[in-house]
Amino acid sequence: MESLLSIRNLKKSFVLESSFFKTVFLKKKQQDQADSTRILHAVNDISFEILKGEMLALVGESGSGKSTIAQMIMRLLDLSSGSILYRDKAIERLSRKQLFSYRKKMQMIFQNPFASLSPRMRVQEIMHEPLSIHYPKMNFTERQNKTKEMLNICAMGEDSLSRFPHELSGGQQQRIAIARALISNCEFLVADEPVSALDVSVQAQILNILSELKKNKGLTCLFITHDLSITKHMADRIAVIYLGSLCEIGKTSDVFRKPLHPYTKALLSAVPEFGKPLAQRIELKGDIPTPVGLDLNSCSFASRCPYVKDRCYAEKPKLQSYGKNVLAACHGLEEKRL
């Protein structure tokens, strides 16, 4: 299958502002020393591809860099280095005109649908707006027909047309956000934790809509979540990231059957359905470390890995292939210790 989006050696770091205290009270040399540790490494050399019509789940705990990757794909954030290719074209070098048509093809939905819908617009205006931007020649009836078609796909009745977002439930708001994202025939949807803020009973509805759109409309989707369990029946492949680095990427069935990376194992053993008896569980102690001043030459998971060895601190493991569809980055796997 053809690759639609290709992410190559992507890096993003944020330089944190010096504090007032430091600027006023520290000497220049001390300031410089302190500054070298004030870089936040959010995304560190990540590469993966998304094939046309595929749903790739990007999984990792909060703070691992998922939203930062999403924002770079949407061109809402600049890259620090690396490249993002869409249909073999580097998106960071698109002209204004090319960027306009790129933005039409790429749409994003967010964790909090209410924040992403304009509170002063009724559903009808919310749905018509992208059409008037991208299809200015469309008349009102055509817009209205397209709107009704999309509402129907997203299991929303036509009575919602005259409602304001605050008159809808969280699940309905998210369905409107999906309908709005897809109304201008987008090719690629980035769904950043689309069900994390919703009740469990409503989550399934939204996940079903996304699965149907993928099946029936060939939508390509990057599905971002911190909850590995919901990816099992939806995603074709899973990419697991930790502290800005890719740990493992593979076919969903393979990852669930035989996770390789210790972090993937820990995530899976935390899911009750798939969890092993308590004695065999890998329990992660403590929180994800800070990415500020992160040592880029060691394994990002070293400080929490139950199998850590000296080499893990001295050298960052590279992604290696383990079987047909699986890549993982771990010294323990390379040395067949795990």
Ligand SMILES: Nc1ncnc2c1ncn2[C@@H]1O[C@H](COP(=O)(O)OP(=O)(O)O)[C@@H](O)[C@H]1O
């Ligand atoms: N604009 C920003 N300025 C500084 N730090 C940021 C900014 N955006 C994100 N970060 C930091 O980058 C890291 C990754 O964040 P994010 O991509 O939001 O993670 P996730 O979506 O996986 O929870 C976090 O440590 C976060 O605090």
Ligand SMILES: [Mg+2]
């Ligand atoms: Mg996020």
